[in-house]
Amino acid sequence: MDTPLATGHVVGHLAGNYRPLPVTLAGGEGAWVRDVEGREYLDLLAGYSALNFGHRHPVLIAEAHAQLDRLTLTSRAFDHDLLLPFAERLARLVGLRDDDLVLPMNTGAEAVETAIKAARKWGYDVRGVAPDAATIVVADGNFHGRTTTIVSFSTDDDARRGFGPYTPGFRVVPYGDAEALRAAIDETTVAVLLEPVQGEAGVIVPPADYLPAARAACTEADVLLVADEIQSGLGRTGTTLACDLVGVVPDLVLLGKALGGGIVPVSAVVGRRDVLEVLTPGTHGSTFGGNPLACAVALAVVGLLETGEHQARAAELGRHLAARLDALVAEGRLVAARTVGLWAGVDLDVVHGSGRALSERLLARRVLVKDTHGQTVRIAPPLTITRDELDWGLDRLVDALH
Numbered sequence: 001m002d003t004p005l006a007t008g009h010v011v012g013h014l015a016g017n018y019r020p021l022p023v024t025l026a027g028g029e030g031a032w033v034r035d036v037e038g039r040e041y042l043d044l045l046a047g048y049s050a051l052n053f054g055h056r057h058p059v060l061i062a063e064a065h066a067q068l069d070r071l072t073l074t075s076r077a078f079d080h081d082l083l084l085p086f087a088e089r090l091a092r093l094v095g096l097r098d099d100d101l102v103l104p105m106n107t108g109a110e111a112v113e114t115a116i117k118a119a120r121k122w123g124y125d126v127r128g129v130a131p132d133a134a135t136i137v138v139a140d141g142n143f144h145g146r147t148t149t150i151v152s153f154s155t156d157d158d159a160r161r162g163f164g165p166y167t168p169g170f171r172v173v174p175y176g177d178a179e180a181l182r183a184a185i186d187e188t189t190v191a192v193l194l195e196p197v198q199g200e201a202g203v204i205v206p207p208a209d210y211l212p213a214a215r216a217a218c219t220e221a222d223v224l225l226v227a228d229e230i231q232s233g234l235g236r237t238g239t240t241l242a243c244d245l246v247g248v249v250p251d252l253v254l255l256g257k258a259l260g261g262g263i264v265p266v267s268a269v270v271g272r273r274d275v276l277e278v279l280t281p282g283t284h285g286s287t288f289g290g291n292p293l294a295c296a297v298a299l300a301v302v303g304l305l306e307t308g309e310h311q312a313r314a315a316e317l318g319r320h321l322a323a324r325l326d327a328l329v330a331e332g333r334l335v336a337a338r339t340v341g342l343w344a345g346v347d348l349d350v351v352h353g354s355g356r357a358l359s360e361r362l363l364a365r366r367v368l369v370k371d372t373h374g375q376t377v378r379i380a381p382p383l384t385i386t387r388d389e390l391d392w393g394l395d396r397l398v399d400a401l402h
């Protein structure tokens with residue numbers, strides 16, 4: 001055991017690109033997971049929001065089971081009976097424009113890549129940008145995934161260093177600074193790509209006028225506003241989209257994580273027909289994108305969100321979460337807490353050790369969270385958590401801060 005651990009975090013035959021907390025899970029239901037020894041833990045990470053409806057939500061599991069007995073994969077060489085309903089109901093749920101299109105993919109990074117390709121091609125075909133000159137404005141501290149193009153415009157040294165040569169065509173501006181964003185747009189700019197709330201960076205909520213100002217700057221310059229809602233979307237912020245909080249309508253919205261119901265990877269680009277229309281047969285695709293099992297699960301996810309009840313619950317429980325975290329800040333036990341919906345980033349004083357150390361102390365108290373950067377821990381419970389369960393977890397957080 002000691003020898004492999006000496007080379008990074010490799011254990012046995014498993015590549016060492018993660019450093020998980022020391023727990024081995026074998027079961028889960030709702031907000032709870034169980035380890036191989038039968039110990040139960042409250043999951044306050046929820047798969048980075050991929051588990052917005054908790055583990056094995058009965059409605060989602062039933063739809064997945066039923067679809068397993070019907071049809072699982074066709075490839076896009078053939079149509080299947082859930083593809084059009086999926087596109088229609090997802091477009092309606094997101095509710096940007098009546099005639100929006102939906103382009104299904106699998107992982108979040110693929111949705112980001114799809115948006116980059118669509119924006120560039122739209123820039124050349126429609127906007128008349130000079131060949132291969134398109135630029136996309138992105139924000140400092142962003143997290144959009146792990147492909148070589150996406151890490152090219154990451155500002156996280158761990159994520160980026162060593163993976164060049166980097167894809168050109170991106171301009172990084174400070175997050176939350178509308179003037180800098182506006183100044184970075186020129187005649188080559190085809191899109192501005194932003195997280196409405198930066199999740200991986202530690203649940204960073206920009207000033208309330210930031211996204212509206214970004215929207216205005218994009219509209220003025222005929223540039224696409226692309227909202228990466230892969231982590232912030234689908235109920236997490238107490239609204240269907242984080243953009244809904246400030247009434248901003250992006251040109252393209254990227255969804256992933258929770259869209260797969262914690263069962264299968266499902267992502268999608270939702271947005272302007274005249275933009276997504278530039279992707280014609282042969283220009284883009286995916287073997288698994290929009291497969292029947294994915295569509296069945298995603299349709300069930302859309303069904304859960306159509307009533308608005310999960311969004312309302314996230315908003316209500318989020319107010320409680322914010323009140324409790326703000327009290328800890330007021331008592332000096334936390335340096336800062338940023339809460340939006342049922343989602344929080346808390347910054348720890350160094351006297352309490354690192355985010356990792358707190359995560360380990362919480363693990364010992366049967367609560368699962370994960371540090372993001374250094375002194376910051378993210379709290380993102382399933383939206384289905386009860387208030388009592390949330391309080392149980394927060395009581396243990398208080399205990400672990402001693």
Ligand SMILES: *Cc1c(COP(=O)(O)O)cnc(C)c1O
Pocket residue numbers: 048106107108109110112143144145146195199200228229230231232256257
């Ligand atoms: C997780 C995430 C991604 C990447 O999603 P994957 O499914 O891991 O590829 C992209 N953008 C944001 C905002 C994310 O949180």
